[in-house]
Amino acid sequence: MNKPALAIDLGGTKIKIGLVQAHVVVGTTSIDALSANGLRERLPHVKNAIIKLLAEHKISLNDLAGLGMAVPGIVDSKQKRILSIDKKFGDAPEIDFESWCKEALGLKLSMENDARAALIGEWKFGKAKDYENVVLMTLGTGVGSSAVIEGKLLRGKHFTAGILGGHFIINYKGSQCNCGNKGCVETEASTWCIAAKVKNAEGFANSKLAKESTIDFESIFRCAEQGDALANKIKEESLHVWSACAINLIHAYDPEILLLTGGIMASSDYIIPYIQQQTDAHAWTPWGKVKIEAASFPATAALLGAGYLVTNE
Secondary structure, three states: OOOOEEEEEEOOOEEEEEEEEOOEEEEEEEEEOOHHHOOHHHHHHHHHHHHHHHHHOOOOHHHOOOEEEEEOEEEEOOOOEEEEEOOOOOOHHHOOHHHHHHHHHOOOEEEEEHHHHHHHHHHHHOOOOOOOOEEEEEEOOOEEEEEEEOOEEOOOOOOOOOOOHHHOEOOOOOOEOOOOOEOEHHHHOOHHHHHHHHHOOOOHHHOHHHHOOOOOHHHHHHHHHOOOHHHHHHHHHHHHHHHHHHHHHHHHHOOOEEEEEOHHHHHHHHHHHHHHHHHHHHOOOOOOOOEEEEOOOOOOHHHHHHHHHHHHO
16 A cells, blocks of 8 residues: 555635545645745644644654645745745745755655646546546635646646636736736635725625625625525626536647635535536637536645645655
């Protein structure tokens, strides 16, 4: 049996740590990310959480195959470095993670973009495992993407290929994005921007959303279901944005199946049928229709993918 692997999913709110064995996440823990303060100061806490998790499962560091890290940024997977990261863990590009992993844990390191890691998890073990051409679209704090083309994970010469779907420009007169462009998918419909968009909308003061303690997509979909006009408007606009992104991804990467994941997918009963209808109607795919499905492992795909990289690359 292969040795188990450690996996870290470096989120902006929580840093998830998993123990992956035989293609199963057998144990997890998490710590607060506190990403605005940088990552270097969190690394000792990451190590402590790892040691505690291993103790709970009666596994030592010597029993492990290595550590896989999934990162929300542009990652040089060969040199094991973070090249660029968006408004989170600002010091991360300066950290030598390979040295830290060896000195703190005595382990080899694998590192990959988080959307790619999640796609690996789905491609090897989830709904995409029978396909050689797959796109993953993540709807959460931001909007992410990744692609497998003809059985190969798409990385590109500069490690940006496939992962910038959230920065497709769909409204050139839109708001400024963190990336510097205007009207990206993320600026039109993602968790980091939606509260401001709602509060600045006409009719907000009289909307049910004005009484919500947190304005997010959960509250928007719920208030829309209750007949609130503004919530329904924002919901419909967001569905259009995500559908446009899906169509762009289909046109760019020619998948057989497009998987959706991320926190917003708690409302998948609305999102999946809508995007399927829109892609069926508007994607230029003369060969047939791309399947739109929810991912199998919304909470653990990136951990599974990071663990897979440890034992298979």
